[in-house]
């Protein structure tokens with residue numbers, strides 16, 4: 001299969017590329033805008049591997065650019081869209097960026113799939129949209145099922161929900177072969193330090209405060225990036241057209257527990273934790289049911305403790321990678337997001 005991976009130089013995308021190329025004969029084109037969250041260095045391991053590199057081509061570009069996208073989609077049997085503005089806090093500061101990539105970008109890709117020349121032998125070109133549990137909004141009772149109504153509460157979640165709806169509409173209206181995955185909170189190597197797990201690991205390594213929002217009792221289901229990447233592959237190969245697949249891990253933890261696990265593995269004290277003003281509209285809990293993807297033969301393979309330990313080790317061993325991302329623009333973002341919060345924080 002020839003796969004166009006949009007956002008393949010990002011966190012989940014680059015791991016998907018690595019694991020899929022390593023386990024199949026597929027070839028891939030990665031299209032990536034290389035925003036602050038992506039990086040050419042995320043593909044270095046693949047490009048240095050002689051058995052993988054010849055099957056990978058990299059194109060720097062934007063999923064909103066209809067011409068580029070049309071050209072690349074025409075050469076692909078399938079499109080996997082991992083490209084997104086993914087950070088809730090940034091979407092609160094700048095909702096327009098989420099709207100552009102997560103909605104207009106998805107629309108541009110769907111249009112390219114709809115209008116692309118037909119594949120030989122009547123084969124259909126598959127479009128896989130990588131989405132999130134956040135589209136359901138907070139979970140107050142039983143874990144969310146794929147048939148549940150959407151109730152997004154942040155600009156980020158609203159933009160992802162809109163992307164999902166455009167994707168489903170393309171199936172209903174134009175009979176496109178689409179599938180959607182909705183992943184839980186993902187952590188692992190190469191995640192930008194803006195997110196909870198890498199932020200707390202890298203701050204703790206530097207002896208800097210860990211800004212825990214509100215009471216720290218918000219609950220998330222934590223999935224290791226390798227498991228998430230493999231789940232995307234499973235749905236790409238076996239998902240039913242027009243269907244949605246939740247990707248839960250079954251490792252629900254409160255943020256205080258995640259923080260404790262990180263500090264324990266690093267051997268750093270709890271006194272680094274600061275209780276800071278909460279994220280506005282902060283969802284208390286996400287939880288999803290996973291029977292549908294289980295029926296395709298996928299289940300998560302990584303225990304939470306093992307995943308956290310290997311992630312902590314990776315950041316310890318790749319300081320240059322994350323220090324490079326904590327640049328001048330990072331300092332500005334950090335000040336805007338945490339400056340006042342940390343100045344008015346209370347201790348752990």
Ligand code: DAU
Nearest residue numbers: 086087088132133134184185194195196211212213218255
């Ligand atoms: O649930 C899937 C989603 O997980 C993905 O769709 C998003 O792209 C991804 O960013 C993530 O969203 P969250 O908002 O849950 O992730 P984040 O790492 O920002 O925050 C995780 C939890 O930790 C959340 O309850 C907020 C809290 N938090 C986060 C940061 C960055 C803190 O307490 N302090 C922080 O500084």
